[in-house]
Amino acid sequence: MKHHNDIIEELKQWGSPLADMSRAMPYYVPTAYFETATHTFVKGVHAANAADPAMGYSKYMPHTVPFGYFSEFPGQIYNAAMSTDEFPADLNVGHPYSVPANYFDELPGNILAKIQATEKQDASQHIKTISLTRKSAWYNMRWAAAAVLLISISLGSYKMLIAPQYNIEHQLASVPLSALDEYASMHTDDADGTAVLSNGQAVNLQLNEEEIIHYLNEKGINENELN
Amino acid sequence: MALSTATDDRSLLLAFRDESTREQAFTQLVRLYQERLYWHVRRMVVEHEDTNDILQNVFIKVWKNLAEFREQSNLYTWLYRIATNETLTWIEQQKKRSSVAITNDESSYANKLTDQRGYDANKIEWRLQQAIQTLPEKQRIVFNLRYYDEMPYEEMANILDTSVGSLKASYHHAAKKVEAFIKKG
Numbered sequence: 301m302k303h304h305n306d307i308i309e310e311l312k313q314w315g316s317p318l319a320d321m322s323r324a325m326p327y328y329v330p331t332a333y334f335e336t337a338t339h340t341f342v343k344g345v346h347a348a349n350a351a352d353p354a355m356g357y358s359k360y361m362p363h364t365v366p367f368g369y370f371s372e373f374p375g376q377i378y379n380a381a382m383s384t385d386e387f388p389a390d391l392n393v394g395h396p397y398s399v400p401a402n403y404f405d406e407l408p409g410n411i412l413a414k415i416q417a418t419e420k421q422d423a424s425q426h427i428k429t430i431s432l433t434r435k436s437a438w439y440n441m442r443w444a445a446a447a448v449l450l451i452s453i454s455l456g457s458y459k460m461l462i463a464p465q466y467n468i469e470h471q472l473a474s475v476p477l478s479a480l481d482e483y484a485s486m487h488t489d490d491a492d493g494t495a496v497l498s499n500g501q502a503v504n505l506q507l508n509e510e511e512i513i514h515y516l517n518e519k520g521i522n523e524n525e526l527n
Numbered sequence: 528m529a530l531s532t533a534t535d536d537r538s539l540l541l542a543f544r545d546e547s548t549r550e551q552a553f554t555q556l557v558r559l560y561q562e563r564l565y566w567h568v569r570r571m572v573v574e575h576e577d578t579n580d581i582l583q584n585v586f587i588k589v590w591k592n593l594a595e596f597r598e599q600s601n602l603y604t605w606l607y608r609i610a611t612n613e614t615l616t617w618i619e620q621q622k623k624r625s626s627v628a629i630t631n632d633e634s635s636y637a638n639k640l641t642d643q644r645g646y647d648a649n650k651i652e653w654r655l656q657q658a659i660q661t662l663p664e665k666q667r668i669v670f671n672l673r674y675y676d677e678m679p680y681e682e683m684a685n686i687l688d689t690s691v692g693s694l695k696a697s698y699h700h701a702a703k704k705v706e707a708f709i710k711k712g
Contacts, residue, residue, distance in 0.1 A: 304677050306677075306679075307673065307674065307677050311702065314699065314702065314703075316702050316703075316706055317706060317709070318674065318702055318705065318706065321651060321655065322651060322652055323674065323675060324652050325566060325569075325570075325652070325675075326643075326645065326646075326647075326650065326652040326653050326656060327569060327573075327575070327643060327656075328575070328643065328644040328645050329575065330575065333575075334561060334562055334565070337557075337561050337565075337579075337582075338554060338557045338558045338561060340583075341557050341561065341582065341583055341586045342550070342553065342554050342557060342586075344583045344586065344587065345553070345586055345587050345590045348587045348590075349590075
């Protein structure tokens with residue numbers, strides 16, 4: 301009854317409609333099946349027994365054992381062995397070795413003394429203990445050194461190949477010709493212009509002869525005067 | 528105490544171990560447990576004839592091994608365990624023997640259900656059986672043991688070799704699936 305209530309309570313806690321549902325089995329069972337089933341099943345077991353004779357034999361041990369038999373058994377064997385003529389009465393069942401007197405009492409102190417003596421000897425010889433697993437500082441810094449080198453090369457390459465060249469020639473090259481002309485006309489006079497031309501700097505300006513003559517004519521300068 | 532009236536498990540076991548009363552004890556045991564075990568198996572395999580065959584195998588196994596039963600659990604827990612294992616073994620054998628590939632075992636048992644004498648899809652008892660047949664085998668066993676046999680989780684754990692927590696979760700899921708199936712109509 302308790303189990304029944306537990307199950308119903310459990311289903312109600314879950315809010316399950318199964319708690320109130322009928323649990324009748326709807327399956328059809330042949331008439332008087334359970335009345336005859338027992339006989340049928342027992343008969344079936346006998347038939348299985350006949351097919352396998354060993355099946356009928358029980359593995360259960362029918363023998364009884366006196367109380368405490370197994371716990372007392374080793375002692376009984378020992379006593380029986382000792383009572384026979386094969387074993388001398390004065391048989392020493394212990395080991396044959398002898399141990400110096402007070403050996404085990406003095407053993408801890410002896411070991412401690414030896415350890416202390418060994419430690420003193422090590423200290424006096426300045427034995428340097430080299431750790432097999434210790435690595436030098438350089439070993440640990442190798443990765444940092446490699447990173448620094450890589451960064452240096454990268455920066456240098458960047459400066460050389462990619463960074464714009466901020467020199468005067470580069471800046472002047474980017475100035476348009478019209479601006480240069482205007483500047484020259486504002487800040488130079490004809491004499492400077494002559495000086496420029498006489499120095500042959502026109503060649504550096506990459507002007508052809510026709511352009512020079514045209515310029516001179518505009519300025520009213522006779523080309524023959526220059527020679 | 529006459530054996531014919533002996534119903535406690537301990538008496539039955541002692542009587543079974545005695546050669547002179549073995550058969551009488553066994554008959555008494557079968558009479559006591561056959562109906563419970565019958566319904567446990569039938570709820571799994573649906574067909575009466577299949578249930579009868581499985582139950583015969585169960586009792587043969589009981590006869591073989593009852594003498595060695597160590598009483599670490601209840602006798603009926605031990606019997607349920609044999610019945611469950613025999614049922615699952617039989618189902619596996621049927622799957623292998625079937626000449627038609629059954630991709631959905633649950634649907635094959637659902638089909639067997641509709642062929643049952645007196646089947647009525649409008650009755651809630653049949654709807655419940657249909658819903659249960661949609662559950663996976665192990666979950667079906669858990670649901671049946673709890674819902675129909677009203678078995679405590681601790682005893683189910685002994686039968687199925689599963690933890691109590693897993694069984695509670697499995698039963699809860701099974702109950703939800705069954706409800707959903709019934710509501711779906």
